[in-house]
Amino acid sequence: MITAENYLYYVLLFFTGSILGWCIEVCCKLIQYHRFINRGFLVGPWCPIYGFGTVFISVLLTRYSEDPFAVFGLAILICGVLEYTTSYMMEKIFHARWWDYSTKKFNLNGRICADTLLPFGLLGLLLVYVITPVMFSCFDHLSEKAIQITCFSLISIFVADIIVSTITLIKIRIHAGKLNGDSTEKITNEVRAVLAEKSALVRRTMKAFPEAKLYNRKILVIMRERRLQIQKDIKIAKEKTRQRIQNHYD
Secondary structure, three states: OOOOOOHHHHHHHHHHHHHHHHHHHHHHHHHHHOOOOOOOOOOOOOOHHHHHHHHHHHHHHHHHOOOHHHHHHHHHHHHHHHHHHHHHHHHHHHOEEOOOOOOOOOEEOOOEEHHHHHHHHHHHHHHHHHHHHHHHHHHHOOOHHHHHHHHHHHHHHHHHHHHHHHHHHHHHHHHHHHOOOOOHHHHHHHHHHHHOOOOHHHHHHHHHOOOOEEOOHHHHHHHHHHHHHHHHHHHHHHHHHHHHHHHHHO
8 A cells, every 4th residue: 555655666666667558558569560659648658557557556456466366357447447538538638539449349439448458457467466566675675865866857757748748739639620621530631641740749649649530529519410410310200101101001
């Protein structure tokens, strides 16, 4: 559990998990696309979602270390909720679907799927039984002053990274909102084409998520309203047809 004495350990554990997660993402995309892709929303070599997952699993599941099956199942639950929530919030804030598992089996709204959750369960086991104990043992060998300086330095760089990266994402959102395309694919392609000429940070963000899908919220609302109206018209037409058939036999 996090206490006043060891909370800095969890700060270091957060950054450890974030960096390891970035390495995992880079390796996966290297296998998929055969080229290096600097993954994540941030400029630095870290993926915060992995850091939060590392801390949550370590804090919440260590008490269940005597039951590996419980650790595995709960790790899947924690990572699933975290990934789904992150996907939902990022889409609402920046008007973009940064990853989409809709084409994979056993997915939930394209935000999470079994293909990623099962490995997260295995990572949960690795965290509880290997990584966290080993890292805490290493932290014990550091002086309190060294830990404080390291944490302060990492947090300062991390906050600066968040500010710069958020500004970059807002630029992408603003440009997507200006387009008048009637499809997510068209808007995404136009945004990528225009932003390719922008700053290196913007290009880096677009390259980090090859599967990202951008959209104009206003157009999306109009398309949704049209779809609902079509469904309503079909329902009315079916009801009229049913009544005509009934009247004919009556």
